[in-house]
Amino acid sequence: MELRILQKNDPDLDKIIHEASSVAEYEFVGQSLKKTGVNGRLFVYSRKKSPLYGCIILNKSSAQDKTFLLDENFGLESASDKMFYLQFDDGRITGFFFEQQSEKDAVFNFLQSIQDEETQNTSDNTLKEKEQLYNQQAAPENQEIKQKDKTSNEDFSKIIEQLFDNEIQQIRILIDHYKFDQIL
Structure with missing residues (x-):
């Protein structure tokens, strides 16, 4: 039954791998982490x-x-025991x-294995040869774009580090509020 419900969201869904x-x-809006209501x-x-x-909530x-x-x-980064980006x-x-650290760990580890698999696949000799050919033929503007992409990834890591302490505190407050609401 769940499979049919999920396939309404993605008709190409084949098999459920993990569940939390x-x-x-x-989501990040500017420099802030905002709850989406999902x-x-x-x-x-x-x-x-x-x-x-894919993932469905x-x-x-x-x-x-x-x-x-x-x-x-896709990029993947662990933010805390119960959160990743x-x-x-x-x-x-x-x-x-995630409410449960074990569920976060299982999903995060699986997504990380997908990334590792993709990284390994892209190290294929054919792709390396194509990349070398591209680099030899690339105009200076393309090299500048590559540098900007690298800087963008470094900036992403810095943003995560800067927001980590403040956002984790906000999440803990939300968790405490959620637990208090559950008691009532």
């Missing part, structure tokens, strides 16, 4: 076509679920806060 019982989505069960799954993996706050397709270029090609940075 309670996850809240956050929270519920998270499913990590394989797909029948590219991109080969079945939103318990509204009827609008959230789907994330994970292409080979995904960075997408379009520059979006999305945080996932």
